[in-house]
Amino acid sequence: MxxxxxxxxxxxxxxxxxxxxxxxxxxxxxxxxxxxxxxxxxxxxxxxxxxxxxxxxxxxxxxxxxxxxxxxxxxxxEKNKPKPQDRPAVTKGPNLEVSPVLARRVVPADNSCLFTSVYYVVEGGVYDPACAPEMRGLIAQIVSSDPAAYSEAVLGKTNEEYCTWIRRDDTWGGAIEVSILSKFYQCEICVVDTQTVRVDRFGEDAGYHKRVLLIYDGIHYDPLQKEIPGSDTPPQTIFSTTDDVILAQALELADEARRKRQFTDVNRFALRCMVCQTGLVGQKEAREHAKETGHTNFGEV
CATH class of the missing domain: 3.10.20.90 (Phosphatidylinositol 3-kinase Catalytic Subunit; Chain A, domain 1)
Structure with a gap:
């Protein structure tokens, strides 16, 4: 995307x-x-x-x-549409030593992109948009089973309210959910931010051996995978936690996206509450408005 x-x-x-x-x-x-x-x-x-x-x-x-x-x-x-064939055919020579590259695998912007992306990378490149309800339920089960660790101070709402909230298909996942999924799957989940060009490593100090990567533009998550261009070889989505080269490549992707302005500044973008039509600026005001009114349906303007 x-x-x-x-x-x-x-x-x-x-x-x-x-x-x-x-x-x-x-x-x-x-x-x-x-x-x-x-x-x-x-x-x-x-x-x-x-x-x-x-x-x-x-x-x-x-x-x-x-x-x-x-x-x-x-x-x-649109993957299901044939690409235009009006360009002259080019006869390719033998494909010699094509190196794998790290690339973004686009998933739908449907409020569940985090869950779809995490499932894709931890399952080794399995795309299943129907996985989101199961993953939301998994997170709710983990949170409800440990109210001491997942208190209102951590969640921003009561344990019971959070479990109801995260099960809804119109809510977005974020750092809390990534942290929970990192523990559940026993792997380090690295989130590369295209606005700040930094990597947030969840599970970094847990001693995990596996690492997966996501790219985040301020609103949307996509999985990252290593693929060989023009090849039918399955992509690689799981890496070793000792592989710092893959982190450097992920940062290069994020920096390229930043230069192309492929990010959304969540602190400055204009929103409107679609329930009461109140104008808001940024993620912070949206959170405060939702807390005060219970309204959670926002539109970007």
Whole structure:
């Protein structure tokens, strides 16, 4: 998943040269230029929760779509669509010594991306979007079984309230959940942050032998895997905790994403409570508002 910030000049220009009078096809070409994803297989989403834009009419103007100044466009490649074949075929020579690379494996932005990502890496590259309810239930069971360790001071809510909350399919996982899953799976879970370009290592001092990696952009988690480009060889998602080279490669990925502005500043992005329409700024205000009102449905503006 790639996140592109729409930038404006005097409120009229989008993405360096596009205007509200520009057509959809111009936007698609600009996205292809920035991401390398061909126009015909682009899935472009906007808002929070992200909703897909119907961009089949290439002649339509951008002013007819809900894209505003400062919006983050979320771009994915639709895997089920054939890529355009209008490029001339290139005969490749023998593939000699292709080195494996660390890459992001995109998972859906469906409020359960953390659970899908953790399951994917700890299971050695098994993608199962249906795993989230089971993992939420697992976390609730672990928390409820140890109310002393998982007290209100740790959870930010009572043990019982947390267990009800984490089972819901519209709540997001974070550091608490990663820590619990690290202990359950007996492996170090490293989360690479694309905004700060740092690695948070959960289970670092527990003596685990296995390490898995996730990349985080402020809102969304994706798993990281080592793969051989153009090969059918299964990707590698589990590494040794003595492999510091893989951490360095993960930081390089995060730094590249930061340079491309592929992150969301959770302390500054604008939100609106979809229940009472209150305007909020950043994750902190959203948490406080939720605590005061019980409202948990927020939209990015």
């Amino acid at each position: 790639l996140r592109l910030r729409c930038k404006t000049k005097n409120g009229s220009h989008l993405m360096h040269g596009l205007t509200h009078q520009s057509c959809v096809q111009e936007l698609k070409r600009k996205v292809e230029e920035l991401t390398g994803i061909p126009c015909d297989v682009q899935k472009i989403m906007v808002g929070y929760p992200p909703s897909s834009l119907d961009l089949r009419n290439g002649e339509a103007h951008l002013k007819d779509y809900p894209i505003k100044s400062g919006d983050t466009l979320i771009v994915e490649e």
